[in-house]
Amino acid sequence: MKHHFYNAIDYNTQFIACPDCDLLMHKIRPPDDRKSACPRCGRVLLQHCRDSVTRSLALALAGMCLYFPAVLMPLLTFQQLGLHETGNILQTIMKFLDRDYYFVAAAVFFSVVIFPLLKLSLLATVALCLRLRKYPPHLGRLFRIYNHLGEWVMVEVYLLGIVITVIKMLQTVEIDFNIGFFCFTGLVLITMASSLAVCRESFWNLIENKGKSDSLPVQRDTASTSPFANLTAAGNSLAVCSDCDKLSPVLNSMPEGQQRCSRCGAVLHLRKPASIGRTWALIIAAALFLYPANFLPIMRVEFFGIPSHSTILDGIILFFQDGSYVIGLIILTASILVPVFKIVGLAIVLLTIKLNRPRYLRQKTAMFRFIAFIGRWSMLDIFVIALLGFFVNFGFFSSIETAPAATYFCLMVVATMLAALTFDPRIMWDLLSSEKPQDKSAITGETLHGTNS
Numbered sequence: 001m002k003h004h005f006y007n008a009i010d011y012n013t014q015f016i017a018c019p020d021c022d023l024l025m026h027k028i029r030p031p032d033d034r035k036s037a038c039p040r041c042g043r044v045l046l047q048h049c050r051d052s053v054t055r056s057l058a059l060a061l062a063g064m065c066l067y068f069p070a071v072l073m074p075l076l077t078f079q080q081l082g083l084h085e086t087g088n089i090l091q092t093i094m095k096f097l098d099r100d101y102y103f104v105a106a107a108v109f110f111s112v113v114i115f116p117l118l119k120l121s122l123l124a125t126v127a128l129c130l131r132l133r134k135y136p137p138h139l140g141r142l143f144r145i146y147n148h149l150g151e152w153v154m155v156e157v158y159l160l161g162i163v164i165t166v167i168k169m170l171q172t173v174e175i176d177f178n179i180g181f182f183c184f185t186g187l188v189l190i191t192m193a194s195s196l197a198v199c200r201e202s203f204w205n206l207i208e209n210k211g212k213s214d215s216l217p218v219q220r221d222t223a224s225t226s227p228f229a230n231l232t233a234a235g236n237s238l239a240v241c242s243d244c245d246k247l248s249p250v251l252n253s254m255p256e257g258q259q260r261c262s263r264c265g266a267v268l269h270l271r272k273p274a275s276i277g278r279t280w281a282l283i284i285a286a287a288l289f290l291y292p293a294n295f296l297p298i299m300r301v302e303f304f305g306i307p308s309h310s311t312i313l314d315g316i317i318l319f320f321q322d323g324s325y326v327i328g329l330i331i332l333t334a335s336i337l338v339p340v341f342k343i344v345g346l347a348i349v350l351l352t353i354k355l356n357r358p359r360y361l362r363q364k365t366a367m368f369r370f371i372a373f374i375g376r377w378s379m380l381d382i383f384v385i386a387l388l389g390f391f392v393n394f395g396f397f398s399s400i401e402t403a404p405a406a407t408y409f410c411l412m413v414v415a416t417m418l419a420a421l422t423f424d425p426r427i428m429w430d431l432l433s434s435e436k437p438q439d440k441s442a443i444t445g446e447t448l449h450g451t452n453s
Contacts (some may be wrong), residue, residue, distance in 0.1 A: 001050040006420050017233035017247055018043050021429040024233045025263070041365045041429070049199030054066065057127035059194035063187055069434045070187040071113055072178035078391040079172045085391050088180055088348035089113060089158075093389040099389075099402050104410045108386055111154040111379065116191060119153050123194060124329040130206050134219060140207050140264040144243045150195065151417060154383075159381030164327055166386075168319070169392065170301045204244050208263045230319060234426070239268040261382050266343040282419035283346045289412035309403060312336065312381060334380040335409075340397060342378075345371045349428060358431035368425050375417040382410055415450045 018038040024068045029150040031045060032367050036046040070089075077086040079157045089112060097104035126143045129136065162184075166175055233240055241261040243366040248268055250261055297309035308319075312335050319328030350358075386401055392400040 002283060014247070015238075015247055016045055017238065018045060019240055019242070019245055020359075020369070020425045021075035022232040022234055022426040023238065023429075024231060024236065024238070041362050041425075043365070044368070046201055047199060049202050052197060052202045053127050053130045054118075054316075055197040056123055057131055058193055059190050059197055060124035063190040063194060065125060065192065066183050066187045067120065070184035071433035074178040075180040076166070076175045076387075076391060077178060077185065078169065079174040082180040086389055089184070092386045095387065095390045096402060098101040098405075101402055101406060104402070104406050107379070107410050108382065109412065111152055111376075112158045112383075115149050115153045115156050116187070119146060120191070120194070122149070123198065126203065126207075129337055130203070133155070133210075135207065135210050140204075140244070143203055143329065144205060144264040147243065151372075151376065153191065154379055155184070155188045155191055157377055157379050158383045159185060159378055160330075161387055164330070164380070164384050166390070167324060167327055167366065169387070171322075173392075174391065183203060185242055186335050191289060195393060200244075204246070204263060208246075232429070234270045234430075238293070239270050241266050241268060241270065271427060271430075272422065275422060275424040275427060276310060276350060279346060279419050279423040280350060282415050282422060283343050283350075284340070286412045286415035286419065287343050289408045289415065291341065293405050293412050294336060294340075294410035296408065298381070298405035298409065299388070300401045300403045311405065312409070314386065315381075331381060331384075335379050338374055338378050339412055339416060342371050342375065342420070346416075346419055349425070353427055353431065356431055358428070361428055361432070364428060365425050368420070368423070371416075372420040375413070378413045378416070379410075382406060382413075 014027060018041060020043040021038060023038055024041045027043075027046070030138040034047070035044050037044050072090070074086045074088050075092075078086055092115070093105050093109050096102075096108065111257070122142050123146055126139060126146065129139055150405050162181070169175065238247050239250050239259075240247060241264060243266040244261060244264040246261055246263045248261060249260070250268070250270065260266065261268055262388055275394075277295060294312055296311065296314055299310040299315070301310060304430060312331070316328050316332045316335075317327070319331065322333050349368055352359075352361075352364060385406055388400045389402050
């Protein structure tokens with residue numbers, strides 16, 4: 001099918017719409033080292049970055065240099081009574097496959113091995129093209145894929161899992177840190193630094209304008225006028241691209257779902273299609289997985305041939321009994337409190353729409369952003385199980401194996417993450433006015449301007 005594109009550069013250079021509440025504002029660049037935030041919901045909209053492309057390229061190349069030794073070289077060596085076990089990240093994942101936990105193995109493999117490499121490679125490719133002033137046709141699509149991977153790269157969560165595993169076993173086994181551990185730690189730090197170095201607005205402007213810098217005026221006041229009567233983009237037949245935040249007029253001549261963003265190629269919608277129904281389905285599925293994930297055994301421990309089973313709560317209690325209160329609180333928060341908070345929080349925002357209660361929308365939107373941010377940290381317990389299941393394997397003396405709750409727990413985490421990605425918070429803000437996404441008015445009026453933060 002041939003896709004048509006519509007040039008909305010006049011709208012996009014003069015105005016910006018908040019991706020979280022759809023408020024339409026003048027697009028004015030904030031001063032150096034400052035950020036511009038939406039005055040209605042608090043979402044950060046614009047920031048002025050220096051040398052973002054150069055710093056991102058350097059960090060991406062450094063990360064790729066560390067990637068292969070971090071993944072392929074041994075992480076740790078556990079020794080006990082003359083027995084020892086050493087291995088790398090791939091070997092810890094193979095333990096899940098040996099026990100037929102295919103979904104868990106795939107989740108760990110993609111989030112710790114495949115997606116980090118893909119993210120660094122895409123960032124290096126896009127930044128290098130911008131640095132060399134080369135603009136291939138699919139550069140915008142490559143950067144769009146890079147941004148999508150941000151939610152699913154979990155190397156920092158895996159590193160925290162290594163730390164918890166070491167603390168848990170430090171009193172019973174002798175642990176040596178191998179070169180893979182130090183390479184992986186460096187990889188995590190560089191990956192996090194590269195994410196902070198990327199200025200999405202600068203990258204998108206360079207991709208769209210073929211290297212020309214933005215000529216936006218510096219922000220000085222907090223109020224401005226625009227030729228729009230309605231405060232929202234949808235109320236003025238303007239769609240915000242869900243991937244690159246570009247504003248585009250909605251064309252009546254094109255069927256729903258066939259108009260694409262001219263900058264990144266994403267399908268344009270005034271609101272995410274079937275957002276409420278899909279989010280309800282995902283959080284209900286997550287709630288159903290919650291019980292077996294927390295009350296079925298997640299580990300099977302054998303000590304001198306005597307098996308015992310441990311749930312997530314059993315492991316937390318054991319940390320508290322051993323005096324490791326900080327580690328116990330971390331696992332309690334990541335494995336139990338965070339999943340429950342995500343399910344309840346998403347249910348609250350969905351009920352806000354269902355019951356037509358437009359109160360505390362700013363706080364609910366901030367809560368939704370927090371839910372989207374913390375989603376991946378719930379995988380912490382799965383990573384700890386992967387490490388313990390491989391390194392604590394001393395035959396008849398002691399061994400740890402994965403139990404059925406691991407699959408349910410992994411399914412619950414993935415369901416809550418997908419629910420956060422599916423939900424469109426702008427639907428909550430539609431309750432404030434009688435504007436409908438299909439309204440076509442565009443007459444003189446006033447709108448708010450982003451504020452510095």
